[in-house]
Amino acid sequence: MIAFTKLAASNPPSPHHVYELRLYHADVVQVGRTRRNLYEALRQPIDDARQSFRTQFFTDCPSMVDYLHLELTRTLANDDSDLFGSTYPGPLV
Numbered sequence: 575m576i577a578f579t580k581l582a583a584s585n586p587p588s589p590h591h592v593y594e595l596r597l598y599h600a601d602v603v604q605v606g607r608t609r610r611n612l613y614e615a616l617r618q619p620i621d622d623a624r625q626s627f628r629t630q631f632f633t634d635c636p637s638m639v640d641y642l643h644l645e646l647t648r649t650l651a652n653d654d655s656d657l658f659g660s661t662y663p664g665p666l667v
Contacts, residue, residue, distance in 0.1 A: 613662035640665040
């Protein structure tokens, strides 16, 4: 199973976690980009990060910008959200 190495409920996802995902699972990221299905390739860690981000930040501020989505798009998809594929749910807000 692909997972963030230090992600926990008390440690919300940050750019550092997205960088870890790209670094330690570079082969999966590259295949996902090529197949234009990054979300399917990395579904579990992305969903875990999204849930943690939602719980940590959106509970108190539902109108907050989804910085996790922006970082995932910038770092994993080279600013091309289409690379996540049709099943990616998009930003949380």
